Amino acid sequence: MKYSVKPLFSSTIGKKLLMAISGLFLCTFLVVHLIGNLQLFKNDGGFAFNVYSKFMTTNPLIKTVAYVNYALILLHVFTSLALTIKNKKARPVSYGYNNAKANSIWSSRNMGILGTIILVFIVVHMQNFWYEMKFGEVPMMSYFEYISPEGKTLSTQNLEEVAPSSYGTVRQVIVKDLYKEVTTEFSEEALLVLLYVIAQIAIGFHLWHGFASAFQTVGINHKRYSPIIKTLGYGFSIIVPALFAIMPLYFFFIK
Amino acid sequence: MKFTLKIWRQKNTNTAGKFVDYQISDVNSDMSFLEMMDVLNDELVRKGEEPVVFDHDCREGICGMCSMYINGRAHGPKRATTTCQLYMRNFSDGETITIEPWRASSFPVLRDLSVDRSSFDNIIQAGGFISVNTGQAQDANSTPVNKEDADLSMDAAACIGCGACVAACKNASAMLFVSAKVSQFALLPQGQSERSERVLAMVNTMEEEGFGSCTNTGACEAECPKEISISNIARLNRDFLAASIMK
Amino acid sequence: MLDSRIPEGPLEEKWTKHKSSIKLVNPANKRKIDVLVIGTGLAGGSAAATLGELGYNVKVFCFQDSPRRAHSIAAQGGINAAKNYKNDGDSVHRLFYDTIKGGDFRAREANVHRLAEVSVDIIDQCVAQGVPFAREYGGLLDNRSFGGSQVSRTFYARGQTGQQLLLGAYSALERQVGLGNVKQYTRHEMVEIVNIDGKARGIIARNLINGKLEKFFGHAVVLATGGYGNVFFLSTNAMGSNVTASWKAYKKGAFFGNPCFTQIHPTCVPVTGSYQSKLTLMSESLRNDGRVWVPKKKEDCKKRPQDIAEEDRDYYLERKYPSFGNLAPRDIASRAAKEACDDGRGVGVSGLAVYLDFADAINRLGKSVVEARYGNLFDMYEHITNENPYEMPMRIYPAVHYTMGGTWVDYNLMTTVPGLYAIGEANFSDHGANRLGASALMQGLADGYFVLPYTIGNYLADEIFTKPISTDHPAFLEAENEVKDRYNKLISIKGKRTVDDFHKELGKVMWDYCGMARDKEGLEKARELIKQIRKEFWSDVNVPGGVDEMNPELDKAGRVADFIELGELMVVDALNRNESCGGHFRTEYQDAGEAKRNDNDYAYVAAWEFNGIDADPVLHKEELKFENIKLAVRSYK
């Protein structure tokens, strides 16, 4: 049999492997991001959220993961572009009448459009928070850290709740008040809230198909386990984006 | 029954085509779709017009020759059915029926509704076989095959190579076709010795032929007249990834 | 007297001995030899692949868009082999005997024995190729029984045996194409054969995509172009199945054997209307579990079958043939159905149908077992008729299915033209006057994998010094011009009737007078009618479009023109054979409905030689000698 081993990623199956792995990685990232963001709901004036933000922006491990994450987003986007171009070429003349909804779900046919919405969102989002946070003008806030004699951080504490400690030292930490930044933006900028909500819907649809699809791409299709993966995917694609979407809505309408 | 037929007419590969409307009446609901086309062609010939060219042969749903995109779907509205096995009772009286050829750059239109599917042959030539010459075989019962695997292999082997999967896929991908052949052999002991080479060779050719990639929309499986499962595509992915990494 | 070149020696040793005495062509010389194989069905596909493996330069042709679509793909039921895996007493000899008897003692002993011998190799070969035959839970191959035999020797792959076997041959063929040993020409129709100095040296083919005529040289030409059942217009054959290749060979000197031997298959979906384009076979395997019946009383025929009491049903096959029952051979089962309908006891709107009932099987085995065995056939039936066979008995009627007749060949499968071979259904084959179920697939693959690749060596060994002949040789040019003229003529007639019109008219004549029952008077009438049809065809046919383009209507016209001429030959042959045997039932020769053979006068193959279009063909006889079995009245009672 004549065959040649070409670079894996030159094939569409290899490219899809990249899509799937990066996609699934982004899914785990979404979960971590979500857990952090849920700190916004804590009624502590932003203390927990800010501690979390500090951790996320300073911990070296998290920082590497974040850069990997950005790289994977780019990889996901460029790979999807390459695939889309090949796919468009594969059908130069389109059907006069196509009834695609009879054989496939809408989201599976519109991953590109959904992805583009997500991409726009990601850019705006990065500019809003990441860029602003790094280079922009952000109000400051502070909290206390309890440090043990050995120099380890024992716990963090809200300013109002400082309790005398018999052990170790207390240190005041001043950080950018991202909490304030976020909540004010969300309470005032209707357009931004709208974009967030739309983006979350897009992510929901993207994953409604994408989550289970990624498993198929890496070759996992099993008569017992695949239905479980599907169900998980549906759950994921509703719950995660919904929780993300609730935040801006909460601050806009309720707080 | 009466119908308005909106049919794609194209003189040959190099000229542009267009839709032409035809009226047809006195259609019997027990007629097959192709018999309805026969009647239309008969009328056209009698009127001195050129009949509509379409591919067909067995008219039993097994040769894979017939290939029409009917009302926006490969092989028309009925599940698990080839065009030749469609009956006019599957349509409602007075309906407008749009009929187009398979559309894919790898399936150029030859004339009207007839397309060239030799790209499928090319893929098989690359590796869709077990390399055994005539007369080399051992006794057929010397290697037992697990019945479940044999049945799965047969499920995959049921592919008729009609190309509906490509036609229905938004990317004009041939993954279902390729995966069915790869799976048929991957599931049998006879197919093991060339398993990796086969999948690499077939996928390479598939890519060269210009088919699109798989987005896992499942349209192929839904439109496949033989209901070939996309679990075969997962097997193809698995085998291809393993082979690409190990070879 | 024709020489069939049967090797000397005891029956069991003929093939082995012959094989070891056949001349060989050394590998270096094989590369210099071109073989043209026309047809990619089981016979052509397997032959082209094997010849390619052996090292010949092969070119293979088919009119479909891929070799995989040859009509063999449609065979449902299975393939016989004397493996005796069931330990039920099968053997090569028994398969040989069953086939000879099934063919009503009109086949050549030596060929049939060879067929039975190589049957076992076929299964081995196919399994090695990855053909997914049905298996038992232990992982070994499963078998079922088929009409005309009392052992289970039929291998099957669901209801798609032909498909799986063909895909096996196709994959072997594509492998050779990939390796460069075989060149494949799809959408090419062979429209003329070219003889030079009395030997077959090439063909003219029409490229069906652009209408161009193309010329090909070959040291030998192999016809594997299938059967001619479509002469009846309605048949279970694919729409494109045709006699053109065999017919051109006939007109260029290859004798045509037993043209009137056609098989009418008992279990097909009945005709529903005049628009009908083809008939659909319901696999004979259904008769394993289905029971055939009609009402005893004429007045019950229009009742719903459920409303007819058990005692008012006539299970006529079980009644007439107690030992074979519903598994009686095809010719007998078909004729019995015709008799019941002629008797006014047919069912359905037209009264031309009998019931095939699964109620008993469903009660006995359960619906799920029946579904596992026949699910896809039941679905197919429901697709076509809109009736559910799990609830209503199927309605079936006989239809033209297979042609035992075909190009005459000797033991080496060579026709009367040196260098021209015929294999598969295209030759007059090993089935005598009636073919048993599951034996056509066997024969096609036997010829293609295991017989022709050996026997052709005998001829080619002497051809190694023949240099390829240029296709500008006058013989090629002359043949090309003949074809051109013919197509131009067809296009230029611009008459009033369509090609199908003529085909349908011809089909009706053939069915009425040369179908399940024939008689002298009818046949004579048919001959006149066919002559008339031919005349009208060539003066009043309307073929639209041009010659130099894709034009299926023109392709069809060419085929129908040949069918018309063939129809006449079939009638001539049927008239000549004053006996009843197998599928050829002359009403004058019968014993209370059973065929009455005449072994004294007709134990021969009728091989016809073309003698000009308006002249009577010349009859040559090949005496059939039965040295190993006793001629007996074929009884299935």
Ligand SMILES: Cc1cc2nc3c(=O)[nH]c(=O)nc-3n(C[C@H](O)[C@H](O)[C@H](O)COP(=O)(O)OP(=O)(O)OC[C@H]3O[C@@H](n4cnc5c(N)ncnc54)[C@H](O)[C@@H]3O)c2cc1C
């Ligand atoms: C519905 C049905 C079911 C059957 N079931 C069974 C069964 O269960 N068991 C069994 O044993 N038999 C069965 N048979 C019979 C069996 O299928 C055929 O006899 C057998 O397959 C014939 O094979 P073949 O290779 O000779 O020809 P085919 O398969 O008919 O192939 C003919 C080839 O020749 C080519 N060709 C024809 N004319 C030309 C031309 N002019 N130029 C170029 N190419 C040409 C075609 O393209 C094709 O490739 C069945 C037949 C039918 C119709």
Ligand code: HEM
């Ligand atoms: C939160 C961010 C994102 C997540 C979690 C995500 C996740 C996924 C997953 C899991 C898949 C399925 C992969 C497969 O089928 O194997 C996928 C596919 C896809 N993604 Fe994303 N994605 C994200 C962002 C984007 C962006 C920004 C784009 C780009 C524009 C994009 C475009 C696509 C496309 C086009 C596909 C389909 C590829 C194909 O199958 O042809 N995605 N995504």
Ligand code: FES
């Ligand atoms: S014509 Fe053969 S599958 Fe439809």
